[in-house]
Structure formats: C-alpha cells, structure tokens
Amino acid sequence: MLKMLTLFQGLPGQQLVPGVLDHLESPRKEPSTSEAESEASMSEASSEDLVSPLEAEAAPERGEEEASKKKKKAKGLANMFSVFTKGRKKKGQPSSAEPEGELQAPPGPGAPLPTVEALKADLELGRLEAAGPLLALERELRAAAAAGGVSEEELVRRQSKVEALHVLLLRPLACCAPPGGGATWGAWLSRALRRPGPGRDDGRSEAERAFLRMGRAMKEDLEVVAERLKPLFPADFGVVAVYAESYHEHFAAQLAAMAQFELCERDTYLLLLWVQNLYPNDIINSPKLAGELQGVKLGSLLPQKQIRLLEATFLSSEVSSVKELMARALGLESQRWAQDVAPQRLDGHCHSELAIDIIQIISHGQVKAESITLDLGMQIKRMLLVELAAFLRSYQRTFDDFLERCKQLKNYRVNIIANINNCLSFRTSVEQKWPSSQDLLGPLNELKGHGFDALLQSLFGDLKPLFKRFTQTHWAAPAQTLEAIILTVGERLPEFSELHDCFREELMELIHLHLVKEYIIRLSKRRVVLKTAEQQQQLAVHILANAALIQSFCTENGSSAAWLHQALPTLAEIIRLQDPSAIKIEVATYATCYPDFSKGHLSAILSIKGNLSNSDVKSIRSILDVNMGVREPVKSLFSLIKIG
Template sequence: MKKFKRLFDTSHFARTTIIEEVGNKVTTRKDLKPQKADPSGKSSKRSTTKKYNLLTACFSVPSHNMISNSEEHLDSTDDIMDILEINGHLWHSITLLREKDIKELIEQQRYFKADQHLIKLEYERYTNDVANDESTKKEEKDINSLYELLSAEIFNVVKESFNISKEHPNVLKMAVQVKIQEEKADQTYLEEKEKSGNVPEFRPRQWDAKWLSILQHSVNERISEPLSGSEDNKTDWLTQCLVQLRSQLKADFDTIVNCINPCYPEEYNICVKYAECYCKTVSSHISLLAESGLKGKEVYPLLYWINKCYPDIMIAVIPSEDTRQQLLNTLLPEKTINHLKNEYFSVLRSDARMCMIKSLHIEEENWRSGKEPLVLNDCYHSELPIDIIQIIEGAVQDARALTCELGDQALNIMLEETNYFLKSFQVSAENFEKSHLNHPNFIPVVISIINSCESIRNHSTNEKITNLVLKESILSVLNEMEKKKKDIILKTLFCKLKPHCKKLVTEKWLECTEPIDEILEITEKHLTKLKKLKAPHYQDLLMEIHQQLITEYILRIMKKKLSCKTENQEKQVADQIQNETQHLQKLFNFYGPEDTVFESALLKIAEIIRLKDVDAIIVEVAALFRDFPDIGKFWQSDPAKNLYRN
C-alpha cells in the first residue's frame, strides 16, 4: 500500500486558540502559529520546550481520578481548537493511543481530542505496509466502530443544537471543530488520490452531507404537522396553524442567530444553511395547508403568511434580500401559488360587486323616500360614493399588503367592477327620473347624483391608476351621466320658464313687468337648489342657464311680436331690454361671478334699437354678428328689418 507523498503544508494553518487552565482561571493565547524551520538549526530551545509542554498537556489523556464529572473536564481541557493536519505542526506531538483510550475520550465527551487520535490512528494503519490478515481487518473494524461511536455522539449534538447551544455552547463548538477537522482529513486523502490514484475505502467520510442531513432532520422534528380542523370554521383553523408556525419559526430563528451561529465559523454560513432546511420543511407544511380545500376568503391568511409574515421572519437569518427571495420562490410550486391567487381574486371580485350593488339599493331607497338628501359642506351629499371608494381602496390595500404586484392586479379588478357598477348606477338613475318626475325633491336628488359622480370621478382620475383603457371607460360613463343630469335640470327649469318667456317683447310686456318678475323668481328658486351642486358643475350649469335665458330673450326679439311705431316706443323697448338685462345680470352675479357672452349681446341689441339711421343700423348689426356669431342662427331674414321699426 502506497504511503502519502504529499503532506499538508504547515503554512496553511489557521489561526489557533489555546486555552490553558491554571487553577480555576482560564488564560487565552491567540495567534499561536507554527514556527518556520530554522535553516541554521538554532531555533529557540525555550520556545520549543514551552510549546512542547503545552501540546503534551493538550493531548494527554487524563486519568479517571482527575475527572469529577464530564462538565468539569470539558471546561478545563477541551476548549482547545487546534485543527490536526496530517504530518502538520501537531501531528508528531500526538502520541498514538490505543482504541480503548480513544473510546474513553469519546465517552468523556472529549470529542475533539478523540477525533485527533482517531485520524492519526487511522492514518498509521493505512500507511503501514502490513499483510491483509485477520489482525489488520480487526484493527480496521475497531477504527470504524470508534468512528461510528464518535459520529453518533457528534451528530446527536448537532441534532440537539437548539438546546445545547444555550446550555453548553462549548460542546457544539467542539462538534463543529470535529467536523472541520474531518473535512480537512478528507481533503488530504482526496488530494493524494489525484496523485496516486489510491484512497482508502472509508475516505472521504462525507461529514458535510451527513451534517446537513442531521440539520434537516432536526428541523423537521421541530415543525409539527398542521393541527386537525373542522370544515365549519376553516379560516380560524388556518389562522391558528399559521400563528403557531410563525411563533415556532421566530423562536427558532432567534436561537439560530444568537446561540447557534456563534458556534460556527463565519464562512460556514450556518444561518443560510438552516434557512434552507426550514424552507424545505415549511414548504411541505404550507403545501398541506394549501391543499386542504381552501376556498374564497380562506386563502387570504395563507397568502398573507407566505408573502408578508414569512419573509419578515426570514430577515433575521438572511439579511440579503436576493438570497431570501431565491428561497421564498421555492416555497410553493407556481401552479399552487396561481391557484391561491385566482381563488383570492375570484372572491375579491364577487364580494366587491355584491357590496357595490347593496350600497346602490340603499341609495335607491333614499331617493324614493321623499326626503331631501343630506347636506355636507353646503352640498347635497350621498354615502354611495364613499361606500364605493372604500370598497375599492379596502380591496386594493389588502392585496397590496401581500405584494405590490397583487395590489396592481386588485386595482384593475376594482376598476372593472367600478365600471360595471356605474352602468347599473346609470340605469337606476334613469329609472328614478322616469317614474319620479313629480317627486318633491326631484331636483335635489338629481343634484346629489351629479355630486356622487364627481366624487367617483376624483377617485378614478387618481394618478396611481395607470390602466388608461379602464380609466377612459369609467370617465365616459360619468361624463354621460353628468351631461344627462344637467340636461334634466335645464329642462325642468325651462319648462317652468317657457310660458313667461313667451310674454317677453310683446305689447303687454311694455305695459307691465310681470314676465321678467316671474322669470327672475322661478330662476332664483332654482338657483338656490343648484347652489348645493359641487363645483365645477355649479359654475358650468349657472353659465348655461344664464346663456339659455339670454338666448331665449334674443329669440323673442327676433320673433317680431312687437312693432315700434314711434321713436318713443323704440326708446321704451330699448330701455326695458337694458333694464331687464341688468336685472338678470344682478341675479346671476349674486349666485356666481360667471357671465355669459350673450349678456353684452342684449345690451348691444338695445343700443341698435335706439339708432335712427338705417346705414348705422346695418353697420352695427354686422358688428354684432362679428362679435357674437351665434346670434346669426336666430336671424331669419334681413337683419336691419328685424330690428328696425315696421
């Protein structure tokens, strides 16, 4: 059997720590590195003697009389963590022990020393050219038995890491050092295999794979199976399971970070390794919950736990967001995640639609009740838009609490449901208008509907809404509803005004002020109600009413119901037009500062009526058409003849 030709270079030694017990005190010596060979052969005898004495003390086997209990000698001798390297700095200082002595070290929980002696004993047996007789086989069997005993002890320590790291952290540290020491020995044998092509059958011993297996096994035991629950209240059962799981993980991760992690070298990344183990176990646990037949709202607690709770807990063991996300992506299969999302969005949509329609039914009852709508901030108020906005915002916020992506999906669904609701709202409003035209509060109800549209519009034009197609669809319905409601208000008003408008610019009109008085009174009552319309709809409607009144007035002038036979009559007509125009202006200025272009047109017409020269009249009428082109559509014949006395 070939001997190793390449041995570990002593310059590869890690920084070591030697703890030497003096009485009840422990003194720490750091950075004891192997001395380089002195070419002259004149190395310090004092230093060599001192170092030899330390090593002898470290690796000697204490007698049973010197040990009172296992805890005492762990603290006194086995804190030493000099990693043994074959033919390295410590190699020749270790006296080869017999199998029974090594076994005694294992039984005394002096695992690190036992492993060092086992490595040397194994190496000596392997490198000695001896016959493959019964004696050799027995020695190899004894060594393997000792390794089995040692590994059983070490892996039991690993399995019980959560308790041992709190009560006896040195024991876990020692177990970790044994693993590191064994991995170095494995590496040595593998390097020799590359050169000689030969390696003993028992190497490598693959402690790392076994170690990870034990970690996984210990984690599996800590995460219990989900509690059994009834079908009657699955949401409470699911919540209880998830709360219990969260509590267990939080406690375990705290122990890993504060107790277990300090027992491992930093480069080992034990927190990440534990996190990987927990992800596998949690994945299995969550899969059972996901496959338990969750329906509708029942899936939300699970989605919240997966997307919010678990990532927040994992921050303790994996600060890196990228690494954390990679593990989270393996928690559940994509198919399962999609099923949960679809189930969640399905109930989100149906609940939103049901709640919106319920709010609309309540609003319809308020319309038919005969009561005047509520007034808030001097405007007619309805709770309907508040309900709709709260339904939308609540659904989006709940989804966004899971992830931003789910929040965006929920927003699109809510916009679709808002669009569906508005069409129902539009039909309900039209049905009310058809059947309740004589309702005592018909106009206030119509105004409250316009105000509701404005509130929904303000929410739907929010800059956060990026789906332009849905936004435009919603705004289209709102625009149509608002226009129709304004038309109803105008139609209702002018149906009352029309009989009095017909009396303008007639023979009787010159004799009394009744027509304009009635017009002003009716309009003022109407404007009083309109003041409870939200801006800018109030200003728009006020301007439109004023414009339509002036238009109606001009139309009456063009109808030629009055013939002026004298200059006095012309002056009287002009003065009355001017006077009534000023009354209209005063009324509309009181209810709003907005003027219409037709107001000054009436005054211009009054001035034209006062003119005596036909050519001057023609010039001024041309100027009137230029300044007010809309008046041309009312002109039926020669403009001069329409304004000139017959």
C-alpha cells in the same frame, strides 16, 4: 380536487386583518403551564436516548412500527450529515474548523471525548461551551457512518443521543431548531405553534395565527442563533445559513402542501402575502437578519409557475368580489330611494354614503393586491378601472329609473340632490387615481345633468308664462316682465341650498342660460316689426337694461357663466345699428363668440328691423358664409333655440 376546509370567514374580498406584521416584532412571551409541561415531556423523551448501550440492549422491543421509523431515519442520515458540512473546506484545503470564541476545541486525536452523560449535565446547566465537544461527537458519528461497519440500529441510537443533546443546547437559546431538521424539527414546530400568540378575539383565523407564530418563531430563533449560537461555531460553518435553510425548507413544504388544495379567496391571499411579501421582506430581510443571510440563496417558498397561478386566481376572485360588493351597495342605496327614505345631512348638504362605499371597495381591492406586490397592484388597478366604469354606467341607469318612476315621493328632490352631491366624491377620486381616464366622468356628468333637469323642471315651468308676456305685450313693458321673472327665480333658490357649492354654482349657470335662451326665443318670434330707427334704438335700450339685470342677478347668486355676458348686448347692438356694413361687422364678431349662431337665427333678429331691404338682409346674411375659422361651440346656446 379536494376541497380545503377554510378557516377564513367574512365577505368575499375581506382583507387580512391589518397589523399582522406588527406581531413579528412583538416580544416572546413566557410559555404557559401547558406549554411548559409539554416541553418537559419532550425533554424527558429526548433524555431517554441518552442511556448507555447496555441499558438500551436491555430495553424491551418497541414494536414493528417504531423499528420501521428508525430504519427510515437511518437511511436519511447521510442527508442530515450533509447539512452540518455546509461551508466546510474541501479535502486538501487547510481546515478552518477550529472553535472560536467560547467554543472549546475538540479533543485531539488521542484524547477521549466527554461522555454523553457529562455533556448532558453541562448542557442542563446552560454551559454553551459544551457545543465544542458536541461538534466533535458529531464528527465521530459522521466518520463512523462513512466508514461503515456500524449497524443502522447503532447509528440510529447514537444519532438519537446527538439530537437529544442538541435539544438541551438550544433550550437556553429560546428553543431554536437544530440544524439538519430530522425528528427534532417536528418537536420545534410543535413548540412554535404552541407559543403564546395573538388572542383568539383578534379576528384572525387559526391558519393566520399558525402562520404568524411560525413566521415570528423563525425570525426570533434566527436572531438568537445569530447573536448567541454563531460565536460558538467556526466561522466557515455558516450556522445561521444552516438554520435558515432548514426553516426555509420546512416553511416551503408547509406552503406547498397548502397550495395543493382548492383554496378559498382568503387562503389564496394569505398564501401569496407570505410568499411574496412577509417572508422575504419582514423575515429574511429584517434589520437583524439581512446582513447574516446576505448571499444565502434561499429562493422562493413556491415555484414561480405556482405563484403565477395563485396570482391569476387571486386577481379573478378579487375583481369578482369587488364587482359583487359594488352591485350590492348600489342595490341597497336604490332600495332606500324607492322606499322614500330621506338622505343624511352632513354640513348642511344632502349626503349619501354610496360614493364613499364604492371608493373604499375599489381602494380595498387595490391595497390588498399591492400588499402582495406592487406589480400585482398595477395589474388589479387596470382591471378595477374597467369594473368602476361599468358600475358608473349602471349607477346612472338606476338613477334615471328612479327619476322616472318616483316623482310622487316626498323625498324625491332631496334624494336627487344627494346623488348629485355624490358626483363630487367620485370625480375627485377619478381625478386623483385615474387622471388619464376622464371618460369615467361621462356617466357621472349624465347623472348630474339629468338630476339638474329634474330639479329645475318645475321652476322653468313656472317661468314659461312669464316669458310669454314679452311677445303678448309687444315688448311694451319689458322691465316689469323681467322683474317678475327674477323675483320668481329668487324665491325658488333656497330649494337648492343643500347642494355642494360647486353644484349650486353649476345649477345657477343653467338658470342663467335658461333666462338668456328664453329671452332670445322671445326676440326671435317675429311678433314685432319696428320700421323706424328710433323704435329700434328704444328696444335696444330695453334689451341692454334687461341683459344687465339678468347678469347681475345670476352672478350674485353664484353663476360663473361669463360666456353668456355678450349674448343679449350684441343682439341689442345689431338691432340698434342702421348701416348694413356696421351690422355685418357685429354679426361676424358675434359668430366667433357663439359658433352655433346660424342664418336662421340672424334672419329672425333682422326681421325686427322693418327698414332693411331684402338685398341688405341677404348681404348681411352672407357674412356667415365666410370661413373665419369658427369652431364648434364648447357650450351650446343657439343650438338650443329652434327657429320656425
């Protein structure tokens, strides 16, 4: 297949320059000097056809090529005449072809027609009432062609005169195309493409400008035909429809020829945009033409089979382009991480453009498809959803690789924060555009979680020896130990200030969970056995005081983990209580709040109570065998605590 030389430039998937429709409404400019000269030369050429038969016979031969063209033109004469008869009454029906409005009635059967020279003089003066006699001249020519007896050369000569007169008739009407097309249609197209259009610095290609000028010319010319030429013809002539059909046939021919080539991505998009949107909506159904063309069956500019093939090509190439652009954006972003480039700061937060770029790339592809048809927009939306999911998985893997390989870089932590902040833009976009596709959030949640782990790793490392003091001192000074822990955490919190508020709250919840979890681990170490009720009550008081301090500190710093509030106080109550039955009730309640609380965890806590018999311990443990409709925990606590 031939390779069409594209006039479109730019990245794959680049959208047609916005605002192309605006120019369909722009006023027509005066012709340039070169255009006026071209118009004049065309007029002169057309006027040559107005010479008398004797002058024509005296003219020299024009060559075999021109004679051949005239023969072809004569053969198509009957087709041309059929255009003028559309909307006419059939034989035997009353004729309604009498002129209306300013149109002069054609001379009667015995009355002589005005000469071609007289009509030419009237039309050159802009007298549109000459359209009536011109119509009568056409009828006479049609009758002569139907009756036979007139040579093809003579028919061609007369037809040339009629076409030249049509050029003069339509010149006051802003260069409208004559009905029937023919040789003068080519002249019209030349003028349409020479009309002043958008400047060459507007970013449009030559093909875009050509389609824009053709579309605007068709729209404006049909409006002029409807406003000024329609009143000069009989109502049943359907002059607007005749012109519209002539334009439509030429436009369809242009597009069909273009569609035969191997099109690039932007060519395909432009072709579909005109066929499916701009032509039917902004030209045919424009406010001034919709009523005039109601009932005119112009049809589609391209066959539906061709349109479907073009749509499939567009979808495939656009999705590939989106995929390529997203991969390129991620590659550039990860390159900046590896080169230790610090992220931008925006409103006091570490900021990356990656999420914005990806969202715009996705949205751009969908908007392009929707600009053709809404159905095509829905098709590409499903396809882009698949590509976005694949991109997010790739993003998460690339980020994990950065976390592992680049720990020694100076901007390691701030780049982690920037990527965590990215998740907000992604999450918001997914929730708005794909609310039923929450599985897209999986890779984002993993990326965020791994980022949090990396940010908290050094802090939790610093807290580990402090938590060991609880068991090393046999809980002799729990208040002082916890105060040291809280002080250490407070000193490190400013490191996370450049996270978005929502993520800083999530991170504070993780710190809250860590403090509670480590406290329970120390209680479960079986390092202390308290044999009296008084000792157990004293430890319970310490646990309650520590629980209150942890809760107040974490809540004041943004933690919303209310689900952790009862974790330590309930364990303190189990340690304080002495009646096995009361302990059972407390354990049963605790298991409903924390479904991952196991017999192993319970045994570790009960081991602190040195005055419980083995039978009491066994009886209390059995309460966890009762099915109380306990479900899997939404959030993990005891599953993070290993006993052994």
